[in-house]
Amino acid sequence: MNLPYSQNLPVPKLASAFGNTSATYKFYWLLSIIELVEHGQLTLSKRALFARMIGNAWYTVNYFHVFFGKQDLIQQAVQSLLKQEGMAIDVKKDLLLDVLENSVLKTTQQTLNHFNKNVPHRFLSPWFTKEKGATDITYRKHIYISSQTFENDCMYALHDNHIVINPKWTDYLKTNAKILKDFIYWNLTLFLQVRNPNVPDIANKLIRPPLRGSLNNQRKNYWDIVFKELGTVNCIFTGKSLTISEYALDHFVPHAFVSHDLIWNLIPIDIHFNSIKSDKLPIMENHFQSFFEMQKTAFEIMRNHAPKNKLLEEYLGIFPDLTSIHGFDYIRYKDSIQPLVTIAHNNGFGYLL
Template identity: 30%
Template structure:
């Protein structure tokens, strides 16, 4: 069902917005305030995701699913469609970034089931994944998806009915919320239990579509706070809510090409030289993140090493056994650091200045040398490596 023409016309109008800015997506963060409106009670909307009301990620992902459907012009939405959106939105945070959702959260169970039973790649396109999940007729998955709707469609609406459901026993609360959603005006949506779907209030649909970007950024903020509490040592949570954006390592490739031409460096994973014969056998030069990019979420030079394309593909987002490779890693990193010092590449030295906390990299290079460099780099990288292990990134002995 789509929004009628009158509503669609209203969706094109701007609602009054009191904001300092927006978060366009999880990769572009700007401070913002939730929009206000004269047609809906936004103070209740702001209470939907209060910390005291959130014990799992379901409410954030359910509301995000509603927002995406409304943005497409849909106001009648099935439970299954919304749960499929929940699973799709949590796919990358779970499988690629290995975030922990807490012991009360069963989204991960369904995601792992789909991934393993149907051999779905972790980097699948979101739209493809959504339609694939919606198309499945799997009794086990259907049961899991149904279980995910036992509470969230109803509990999300409790701020609209706090006074009217106060004192209602938990066994009767769901029925009461369904009845109130159908009889009360100004509620976010009506719950049609017989067909397991919701019907959006038209004013709320207008509000959500008109302010799509701001509301999405607010949900992301709430979700990132929720996940940060459960992943306290994991960096860049806000950047791990979406599929990764395309990145270029062309600058790093140019730097490593110059280093290889100037210094006697070998691939730390195979011990092979970077020669034409080895390129023909193992693939062209390829830049690898020693600690997986999907954990660190950056392309800083101190975590990058040159290898061969086939070797890089084989390593993927796995970790190599620390004690087996850390010395070779530090050796090749020192070659990069010394090359930059010798050629006075001050800009390229900045990542090392940051990670090693150097006041003057040239003086450090002159007086501390390779031993001092390796000691500092190990001190900096060891805890990052261990956190990645704790987060669930696979460790292999060799390639």
């Protein structure tokens, strides 16, 4: 994916800012700049930018548990600030930004200010050559001084507590904001996929969805039919008898990891237990047998009552041949679920106690 061309701007230098990227900070730094420029701001507070970097990574780190790399400053900062400020994982972005920008906690201020050591000037490094023999300190000072006159048509001027967008770049950033953000997310996806090779759907874990998908279709057109046939179903976690009017539909492997609502991963459970289960992982030795039996029973009922139900097709991702019930194989099912649980645990998801 290429950046929009400009006859009057050194766009290749902007693109090269993402060369040899070893951490996510450049992606989130530019994303934060674009968001504020879209709001009409051209003199940007560094603290506001650092807070926005955290805000844009918050859900990806805390909810989806995507791994950024051992040395990544943003992932470490997000995890630290979650504890320092006592914020909820699903806090609204506007509230999070307000807290981070105005916090009086020294630990929060230090965590945010840590990005000032390298992020603002290193992003501009494609515009400024490092002289042979120059130290990192002298190179940093050179970029700060040179950027303040927008030397080499650099994107912004660096000051101690803020940056100023180069007027030559203003229209480009505003006009191409959506394309630039797509470019950032595309490259960030590639960057994170390398570090999370077995994690599904990285691209959709970079932005918090405005609303979680509804499970009304799966409930009304699948599990309610199962309940009408069986009368009651026992919760695989608590053993409580569930009825059609009182059950929660839950993801066996957490939605925060699989990022889908496919029927083969959904199971009716106790409403109260669902409210405290959160994104905890099932213990395969304790829960898979009951999960499998419930899924197989439901599949048999649905195949007899509504063989053309589109939801049945979702099982084909696990069972390529479902022409007979014998195709609903225990080992194949378990071999599909177990790696997901193991990888999710390796990425920070905890097990049910």
